[in-house]
Amino acid sequence: xxxxxxxxxxxxxxxxxxxxxxxxxxxxxxxxxxxxxxxxxxxxxxxxxxxxxxxxxxxxxxxxxxxxxxxxxxxxxxxxxxxxxxxxxxxxxxxxxxxxxxxxxxxxxxxxxxxxxxxxxxxxxxxxxxxxxxxxxxxxxxxxxxxxxxxxxxxxxxxxxxxxxxxxxxxxxxxxxxxxxxxxxxxxxxxxxxxxxxxxxxxxxxxxxxxxxxxxxxxxxxxxxxxxxxxxxxxxxxxxxxxxxxxxxxxxxxxxxxxxxxxxxxxxxxxxxxxxxxxxxxxxxxxxxxxxxxxxxxxxxxxxxxxxxxxxxxxxxxxxxxxxxxxxxxxxxxxxxxxx
Amino acid sequence: xxxxxxxxxxxxxxxxxxxxxxxxxxxxxxxxxxxxxxxxxxxxxxxxxxxxxxxxxxxxxxxxxxxxxxxxxxxxxxxxxxxxxxxxxxxxxxxxxxxxxxxxxxxxxxxxxxxxxxxxxxxxxxxxxxxxxxxxxxxxxxxxxxxxxxxxxxxxxxxxxxxxxxxxxxxxxxxxxxxxxxxxxxxxxxxxxxxxxxxxxxxxxxxxxxxxxxxxxxxxxxxxxxxxxxxxxxxxxxxxxxxxxxxxxxxxxxxxxxxxxxxxxxxxxxxxxxxxxxxxxxxxxxxxxxxxxxxxxxxxxxxxxxxxxxxxxxxxxxxxxxxxxxxxxxxxxxxxxxxxxxxxxxxxxxxxxxxxxxxxxxxxxxxxxxxxxxxxxxxxxxxxxxxxxxxxxxxxxxxxxxxxxxxxxxxxxxxxxxxxxxxxxxxxxxxxxxxxxxxxxxxxxx
Numbered sequence: 001x002x003x004x005x006x007x008x009x010x011x012x013x014x015x016x017x018x019x020x021x022x023x024x025x026x027x028x029x030x031x032x033x034x035x036x037x038x039x040x041x042x043x044x045x046x047x048x049x050x051x052x053x054x055x056x057x058x059x060x061x062x063x064x065x066x067x068x069x070x071x072x073x074x075x076x077x078x079x080x081x082x083x084x085x086x087x088x089x090x091x092x093x094x095x096x097x098x099x100x101x102x103x104x105x106x107x108x109x110x111x112x113x114x115x116x117x118x119x120x121x122x123x124x125x126x127x128x129x130x131x132x133x134x135x136x137x138x139x140x141x142x143x144x145x146x147x148x149x150x151x152x153x154x155x156x157x158x159x160x161x162x163x164x165x166x167x168x169x170x171x172x173x174x175x176x177x178x179x180x181x182x183x184x185x186x187x188x189x190x191x192x193x194x195x196x197x198x199x200x201x202x203x204x205x206x207x208x209x210x211x212x213x214x215x216x217x218x219x220x221x222x223x224x225x226x227x228x229x230x231x232x233x234x235x236x237x238x239x240x241x242x243x244x245x246x247x248x249x250x251x252x253x254x255x256x257x258x259x260x261x262x263x264x265x266x267x268x269x270x271x272x273x274x275x276x277x278x279x280x281x282x283x284x285x286x287x288x289x290x291x292x293x294x295x296x297x298x299x300x301x302x303x304x305x306x307x308x309x310x311x312x313x314x315x316x317x318x319x320x321x322x323x324x325x326x327x328x329x330x331x332x333x334x335x336x337x338x339x340x
Numbered sequence: 341x342x343x344x345x346x347x348x349x350x351x352x353x354x355x356x357x358x359x360x361x362x363x364x365x366x367x368x369x370x371x372x373x374x375x376x377x378x379x380x381x382x383x384x385x386x387x388x389x390x391x392x393x394x395x396x397x398x399x400x401x402x403x404x405x406x407x408x409x410x411x412x413x414x415x416x417x418x419x420x421x422x423x424x425x426x427x428x429x430x431x432x433x434x435x436x437x438x439x440x441x442x443x444x445x446x447x448x449x450x451x452x453x454x455x456x457x458x459x460x461x462x463x464x465x466x467x468x469x470x471x472x473x474x475x476x477x478x479x480x481x482x483x484x485x486x487x488x489x490x491x492x493x494x495x496x497x498x499x500x501x502x503x504x505x506x507x508x509x510x511x512x513x514x515x516x517x518x519x520x521x522x523x524x525x526x527x528x529x530x531x532x533x534x535x536x537x538x539x540x541x542x543x544x545x546x547x548x549x550x551x552x553x554x555x556x557x558x559x560x561x562x563x564x565x566x567x568x569x570x571x572x573x574x575x576x577x578x579x580x581x582x583x584x585x586x587x588x589x590x591x592x593x594x595x596x597x598x599x600x601x602x603x604x605x606x607x608x609x610x611x612x613x614x615x616x617x618x619x620x621x622x623x624x625x626x627x628x629x630x631x632x633x634x635x636x637x638x639x640x641x642x643x644x645x646x647x648x649x650x651x652x653x654x655x656x657x658x659x660x661x662x663x664x665x666x667x668x669x670x671x672x673x674x675x676x677x678x679x680x681x682x683x684x685x686x687x688x689x690x691x692x693x694x695x696x697x698x699x700x701x702x703x704x705x706x707x708x709x710x711x712x713x714x715x716x717x718x719x720x721x722x723x724x725x726x727x728x729x730x731x732x733x734x735x736x737x738x739x740x741x742x743x744x745x746x747x748x749x750x751x752x753x754x755x756x757x758x759x760x761x762x763x764x765x766x767x768x769x770x771x772x773x774x775x776x777x778x779x780x781x782x783x784x785x786x
Contacts, residue, residue: 066752068759069749069756102767128763129763137580139393140391140543141551171391171396213432215383215387236770
């Protein structure tokens with residue numbers, strides 16, 4: 001068993017890749033019994049292993065199904081930490097942890113939930129892809145001290161904003177985090193979140209500094225929201241237009257299996273840029289798409305071409321059109337390696 | 341609107357406060373003050389309308405009142421158990437209780453009994469502890485109040501829908517007493533607060549009743565089956581209710597287990613109530629005969645004896661894993677329900693060939709039962725019609741799509757399989773309304 005940083009990461013990754021739930025759970029139980037800090041197990045073993053799983057899909061090494069199967073093992077491992085955490089007495093308040101609609105990655109929310117629970121908070125965990133109505137019902141029934149939302153996909157950002165509206169309307173502070181928010185608090189602030197947490201430890205820290213009561217968030221800027229809603233409503237038609245214009249989807253190439261995902265992501269990036277008044281989702285998504293395509297032996301020019309197609313498809317939306325034109329290629333290096 | 345001792349002495353006019361500048365004399369100042377009051381009134385009414393949760397409403401009220409309306413505030417609520425809940429003080433999240441008899445004869449008791457407000461002026465030169473004791477029945481809160489060197493203590497009755505449900509104690513420090521128009525204003529705010537608190541109290545009572553009843557209708561926590569793995573997903577049509585007309589259960593012990601998944605016609609609360617009865621009947625029936633065909637026959641007759649015209653579709657699988665966890669014998673019977681799907685380790689996918697009439701239509705039905713064996717890596721998936729009949733922009737989800745997506749999940753295990761199907765169906769719906777969706781899957785452990 002190779003141990004890096006004191007944790008048996010290689011053995012854990014092996015359990016994920018062989019879908020060996022028993023091995024993963026036994027490994028975690030052993031570490032906890034040995035007195036290893038459970039937060040380290042969550043972050044440096046499970047979350048890290050799961051990132052590797054995602055990257056294997058991105059690199060085209062694993063299918064979506066394989067990624068799913070490995071994730072299920074990571075979830076079982078997290079539940080083992082949860083069982084441990086549930087022995088910690090509740091000494092603080094109550095937190096509702098949720099994922100917005102279109103967020104199917106329940107694992108980051110579970111990891112944050114377990115981390116929070118370890119620090120004496122009572123945690124009410126709502127699963128993947130939860131509607132604002134269900135969150136609202138839960139907030140009124142539970143009356144928590146805070147709401148925490150994990151958002152790792154751009155497509156879930158607009159419902160995350162609705163979560164922020166639901167929570168603050170009830171006066172409840174709301175903390176957000178996850179890769180869709182990027183590496184700083186700009187998008188979180190733009191959406192009106194009370195706090196932004198860069199990672200599980202950050203979430204634990206941020207909870208301690210939340211106000212008891214917050215005011216309802218003001219509406220988002222109308223100029224951006226008009227285009228945002230039009231693009232969301234027209235999402236499927238826009239996807240079809242893109243599909244008909246982009247050479248990767250008009251010819252049957254090596255990227256067929258990811259093309260659907262790519263087109264959705266491209267449009268979600270535009271939506272989030274409008275929603276948060278932050279252009280960076282565009283270059284970030286361009287780079288991600290380039291990475292995804294070239295890992296599947298596609299031509300380097302395809303991601304750049306998609307930017308051109310995207311801009312022309314959005315010509316009726318002046319702000320979005322301009323954002324794509326100015327920022328898409330920032331994520332792409334003309335001749336070689338994608339920017340990461 | 342009556343107040344008790346409103347003729348209490350007034351403190352000397354002093355510095356302008358946010359609201360209570362008693363020296364405000366020019367038209368301009370009066371106008372500005374009126375504006376502040378209107379702002380506060382709007383804030384309070386919109387904020388209080390936002391929450392139905394009692395604790396959150398209390399927190400919010402205290403947050404709005406201090407410091408704009410008072411330097412210190414305590415909310416008293418009468419509880420069902422002859423006690424008083426005290427909230428707030430310097431820390432808005434502070435909560436404690438005190439027995440009702442403990443306050444008998446105090447000013448607070450008078451306010452709670454009479455529903456009339458009282459304004460108490462505290463002489464500055466004297467120790468205020470005694471005066472405050474009559475309104476604040478808790479040493480910690482009282483000490484905080486003494487610390488403020490209060491000038492005025494205003495105790496407002498919170499009366500809603502004919503009952504006095506509590507009181508709001510407001511304190512202002514020296515030089516910032518409550519002039520008459522401020523008392524009037526505080527009275528208005530107290531009226532709004534009373535309604536909001538009472539609504540939240542009623543909601544909480546109802547919600548407690550509902551959640552207790554709901555708990556028995558919620559999907560169960562799945563047991564661990566030795567030699568097998570099992571997973572389930574449930575997404576009710578009314579997602580926020582967390583209950584619906586689909587149900588599943590896993591019963592049994594050691595090496596003999598019964599997996600049941602069913603669908604009551606209709607959705608929402610009425611359907612959920614019938615799922616409770618169906619689940620109960622199945623659980624009882626299995627104590628007499630564990631064969632799925634026998635269990636469905638009993639369920640059918642029980643439902644036929646009911647007055648209800650509703651029927652239930654069910655798939656029932658008796659799973660007996662081998663000791664080494666490499667295979668399991670599965671007996672399956674269905675009552676008007678889509679037969680389960682077997683996803684083989686090699687990617688082959690097929691639906692079990694079994695049929696039977698829905699339960700609750702006619703008496704004395706003989707249900708057929710088939711036996712299959714699942715081996716290492718195979719998964720048996722049971723589902724309700726909320727899956728194949730999910731209607732998105734491109735029509736029904738359909739069996740073809742379901743059977744088409746499953747081979748990729750061969751060997752992925754029941755958890756990943758259920759999650760993938762749920763995600764695929766919900767993405768197909770793309771935000772459209774749907775029927776209850778339930779999935780239950782089992783595979784061998786090794």
